[in-house]
Amino acid sequence: MTGPRPVDGATPPIALTIAGSDSGAGAGLQADLKAMSALGVFATTVVTAVTAQNTAAVTAVHPVPTEVVAAQLAAVLDDFAVASVKTGMLATAPTVRLVADRAAAGDLPNLVVDPVMVASTGRRLLDDDAVDAYRSHLVPRALLVTPNLFEAAILAGVDPSAHADVDTMVALARRVHALGPTWVLVKGGHLPGVHVTDERPAPDRVADVLFDGTAVQVLEDTLVVTRNNHGTGCSLASATAALLARGADVPAAVAGAKRFVHDALVGSAGWDLGRGHGPLDPFGWSSR
């Protein structure tokens, strides 16, 4: 499912990312544009915020006025046959509600909501009141919502825990699913030392939990030991949206996106690119 789609001169499928800009280009709409492109999908882009950011820190955040976000959304949706949508950093409550309104109107097919709240460097990326807008308006409209453990706890209305096992992740997935999305993917990979059995920690493996309201799937993977993991969450959600645009169903798209991100992490593990958490290798440069 991964790898560019041979299109033989035909128009590629089109996806849309609604996200913040990362000047260091490891995360945000830059990660989305690269992941979607690497998977053979034409990415359109609505910018919600402009951040000054590198591999070590976020030093400035400029939210784009909501009317400019609305104008971008209209420009894209009026002209392109968008097949899937991914949201990343939405920055403000009015922008969350704007996107939710377009979703409620049926304008955002195959909507993947990555509820970005905090940068991997620790900086808050979301207004306080925007969390309520996520819970009440946007998450219920999503085909898939992809919180990490911290974001899942915030959405579920429980205290974030620095440590979680699979049972905790399943409980969080059920609570987030109760908000109304069709699917929930709770990502445990972001935290070290996740327990994948009740018996002992397995620090060399990571686990995500995928839930559709009926069946729980625990998706295990080997941990890629690398400091170059800036943009992992963005890339996973946008790769999932790209594969949905190519016609995959949610479990297949998530599985393909996980392989894509795994390979991208392996590819950039040896890079020395910035003094902090460097970016992934979405184009497989290091494996050619």
Place this chain on the structure above:
Amino acid sequence: MTGPRPVDGATPPIALTIAGSDSGAGAGLQADLKAMSALGVFATTVVTAVTAQNTAAVTAVHPVPTEVVAAQLAAVLDDFAVASVKTGMLATAPTVRLVADRAAAGDLPNLVVDPVMVASTGRRLLDDDAVDAYRSHLVPRALLVTPNLFEAAILAGVDPSAHADVDTMVALARRVHALGPTWVLVKGGHLPGVHVTDERPAPDRVADVLFDGTAVQVLEDTLVVTRNNHGTGCSLASATAALLARGADVPAAVAGAKRFVHDALVGSAGWDLGRGHGPLDPFGWSSR
């Protein structure tokens, strides 16, 4: 020179684009990010303006505050070993001067200035007083400046002509070169009916003029007949910057970038993507 560089696990070369965001992702920083990525170069990105735009029109322009542009520039230059820089839409005079100041300080190696003034859809993308800042401050600091015929005339201080032959392009190149850049590329390809000889129009060929203050090179190419040419100028300048980051000299980088854009135009010629001028195919999807 084109095609991804096999890096065998090594860190890729790094380029920087300073440009506007195009929500339709055919031009602007999105075109730059794709062109640089397709050429095996890691692109960092400073956003100067957020535009609402599709294949048919520019419907909104939000200039990013200059201090936020400065913060992005600092975040990138403080952390990444940038090997080349491309500027696109800079939007305002203070932003032009900001970029020129960093260039004067020696912080912007291998600087390619694409003096974006008007969108291909006709909308003005630059403040009036910014033109003076280009002429007085930024263009003199460029390794290469890449105006089309219209932009070259504005920079040269002469009336733009709707029609030009190679002699006119050479005269414009000499006047722009007198402003101080090391190299000038005057692009004739943007206009139909360029004369490549004195004898008769050759509408199936296009010509650019490359000038270093000494030797004039007329770079001819076959015209790609396609309505999908949105982002051609951005892609040419950013591909040139990417090849400079990979170690090419200016003539080799320009020649490689022209082949890259030609192939990308051929690739997307059959696409039906938007109702106006659709995007290029930088990743060669249509030729695989």
